[in-house]
Amino acid sequence: MPQKLLSAPDPEPILPPPTHENVLLYHQVWRALWDGAPKRAALPPEIVSCIAIFAGWILPDRTHRMIQTSKRVFVKCRTSDESAKVSRRWFTTEPLSEHDIADIVAFQLVTGSKDQGWTTLVPPESFSWFEVAVEREGKPVSQLQWKSHHNELCGKAMSRVEGAIILAPRAHLQVRDVIVVWLYAQSYAWSNEAEKGALLFYKWFQPVVPLRIGQE
Structure with a gap:
């Protein structure tokens, strides 16, 4: 059995994608803080926005088109070296602009993929996975590569797998950087096959709050 999974680190934990109920709650809390109460002063929108960011309220960003591919890769x-791994560069974003860097809060990889469909490992453990990385001028940027997710263990058919939501390292990104998706497999006979992939983007929650009557 491989002694070590030779992969990038797991991303820092973040809240899962919001449900419809989550979004309704976000709006209700925002409105309550913004309006105030008889015994509690209203908070300015800037403070409420900081609270939402601290709480990790994110939404799918519809202004950034999802990056998709149907390029099949394997x-x-x-x-026989159990510590050896193989990899393949799959697809990338367009070079990032200043607007992209300012607006993208997080991204998530979703794949239609599978491993080799069997394993002899006891206990079973997956050595077929995906990583997301940042490249600058065609070269990987140190410390800006994360493990997204493993394939479903011993999958017989392609299955949809949603990776971790990865916080965008905006302080370390530069204009014209690209976000790249990689396939990996480690240990003899392990494989990684994908037929569909998509990068989704997220932004901080910001409601459309109508102005109070009489407010300029």
């Missing part, structure tokens, strides 16, 4: 580890 990698397989054929060496």
